[in-house]
Amino acid sequence: MSNAAAPSLGELLLGCATLSLVAVxxxxxxxxxxxxxxxxxxxxxxxxxFATLFAIAATAPGPNxxxxxxxxxxxxxxxxxxxxxxxICGPSSVLAFTVGKAWERLRASPGxxxxxxxxxxVTIGLVLGSGWLLNAAAATDWRGWLVAGVxxxxxxxxxxxxxxxxxxxxxxxxxxxx
Amino acid sequence: xxxxTLNPHPRCAALFAAFFSVGMRGFGGVLPWxxxxxxxxxxxxDDRGFTELLSLGQxxxxxxxxxxxxVFGARCAGWRGALAAASGLLLAPLFIVLLLAEGWxxxxxxxxxxxxLTTVAAAAAGLILATGAKLAQKLEPAWWSRLLAAxxxxxxxxxxxxxxxVLAVAAPCGIALAWRDLQTEKRR
Numbered sequence: 215m216s217n218a219a220a221p222s223l224g225e226l227l228l229g230c231a232t233l234s235l236v237a238v239x240x241x242x243x244x245x246x247x248x249x250x251x252x253x254x255x256x257x258x259x260x261x262x263x264f265a266t267l268f269a270i271a272a273t274a275p276g277p278n279x280x281x282x283x284x285x286x287x288x289x290x291x292x293x294x295x296x297x298x299x300x301x302i303c304g305p306s307s308v309l310a311f312t313v314g315k316a317w318e319r320l321r322a323s324p325g326x327x328x329x330x331x332x333x334x335x336v337t338i339g340l341v342l343g344s345g346w347l348l349n350a351a352a353a354t355d356w357r358g359w360l361v362a363g364v365x366x367x368x369x370x371x372x373x374x375x376x377x378x379x380x381x382x383x384x385x386x387x388x389x390x391x392x
Numbered sequence: 393x394x395x396x397t398l399n400p401h402p403r404c405a406a407l408f409a410a411f412f413s414v415g416m417r418g419f420g421g422v423l424p425w426x427x428x429x430x431x432x433x434x435x436x437x438d439d440r441g442f443t444e445l446l447s448l449g450q451x452x453x454x455x456x457x458x459x460x461x462x463v464f465g466a467r468c469a470g471w472r473g474a475l476a477a478a479s480g481l482l483l484a485p486l487f488i489v490l491l492l493a494e495g496w497x498x499x500x501x502x503x504x505x506x507x508x509l510t511t512v513a514a515a516a517a518g519l520i521l522a523t524g525a526k527l528a529q530k531l532e533p534a535w536w537s538r539l540l541a542a543x544x545x546x547x548x549x550x551x552x553x554x555x556x557x558v559l560a561v562a563a564p565c566g567i568a569l570a571w572r573d574l575q576t577e578k579r580r
Contacts, residue, residue: 237453275416277457287490302454306458307474311463327570329447330444332567336563338541339542345518345521352513353517365515366525380515388507
C-alpha cells in the first residue's frame with residue numbers, strides 16, 4: 215500500500231496543535247492516536263515506518279514527544295520537524311502556564327489538597343502502566359521482559375545511575391541479538 | 393520518610409542548565425531523570441512535591457514533562473523561567489533526534505544496531521517502572537491509595553482501556569476519598 219501525498223506544513227502545524235490540546239496523558243498516551251491519524255486515516259506513513267520512528271525517538275535522549283518531531287521531519291523536512299514540535303508543545307504549554315499560576319494561588323485551599331492527594335495514586339498507576347505498555351511494544355520476546363525487569367530492579371533497589379543501566383542494556387543488545 | 397531540607401528555587405540560568413541535563417540524559421523518556429534531578433540531585437522538591445507537580449502535568453493535556461517544566465519554571469521565575477526550563481529540556485534532544493533519524497537512513501540494515509535499539513527501549517521501560525515504584529513508596533498510607541494506583545495500572549496496562557475513560561472514573565474516586573480523609577483529619 216503506497217503512502218498518500220504528504221500534508222502541507224500548515225496542515226501539519228494545525229494537526230499537531232489540535233492534538234496538543236486533546237492529548238491528556240502525555241506523549242506515551244497519544245501514540246495510539248498518532249498511529250491512527252498518521253497511518254490508518256491519512257496514510258502519510260506506513261506501519262513499519264511509524265514503528266521505526268517511534269523506536270528512534272524512544273532510544274534518543276529527550277522527552278518521548280519527540281516522536282512527533284520525527285513524524286514532522288519525515289513529512290516536511292527540517293521545517294516540518296520544527297513546526298510539528300512547536301505545534302505539539304505550544305498550546306498545551308500556554309495552558310499549563312496559566313493553570314500553574316492559578317494552582318499556586320490555591321495552595322491552602324482544601325479543594326486543591328484533596329485534588330493532589332486523590333490524584334497522586336492515579337498518577338503513579340499511569341506511570342507504571344506506561345512503563346508496562348512501552349515495554350510491551352519494545353519487547354519481542356521474554357528477553358525484553360527480562361531486560362526491563364533487571365533494569366527496574368537495578369534502579370529501584372541498588373540505586374545505580376540509570377545511565378549505567380542503559381549502557382549495559384545497549385552492550386547486551388549488541389551482543390545478544392547480533 | 394527522608395528528611396532533607398529543600399534548596400531555594402532556582403533562577404532562569406540554573407533552570408535552563410538543570411532541565412538541559414534532564415533532556416540530555418533522558419534516553420527512553422525523561423520522567424526518571426526529571427525526578428532524579430529535582431528530588432535527588434538538586435533538592436528543589438521532595439517526592440511528594442514531585443508527585444503533585446507530575447499529577448498536574450498529567451492532568452493537563454500535552455507532553456507531561458514539558459508541562460511539568462513549564463509549571464515548575466513559572467513557579468520559580470515567571471514566564472522567563474517557564475521558557476528557560478522548557479527550552480532547556482527540548483533544545484538538545486531536538487537536534488540529536490534529527491541527527492539520529494538522518495543517520496538511521498544509512499545504517500538501518502546493521503543487525504546489532506537493531507539489537508541495541510530493542511534492549512535499550514526495554515531497559516528504558518524498566519526505568520519508568522522503577523520510577524513509579526519509588527513514587528509509590530512515598531504514597532499516603534491510606535488503604536485506598538495503593539488500591540487506586542493498582543487499579544489504574546491494571547486498567548491501562550492489562551485491560552488497555554482508553555485513557556480518558558480511566559481518568560473519568562479514577563480521578564473522581566481518588567478526589568472524593570482524599571476529601572473524606574481531609575474532613576476526618578480536620579475533625580480530630
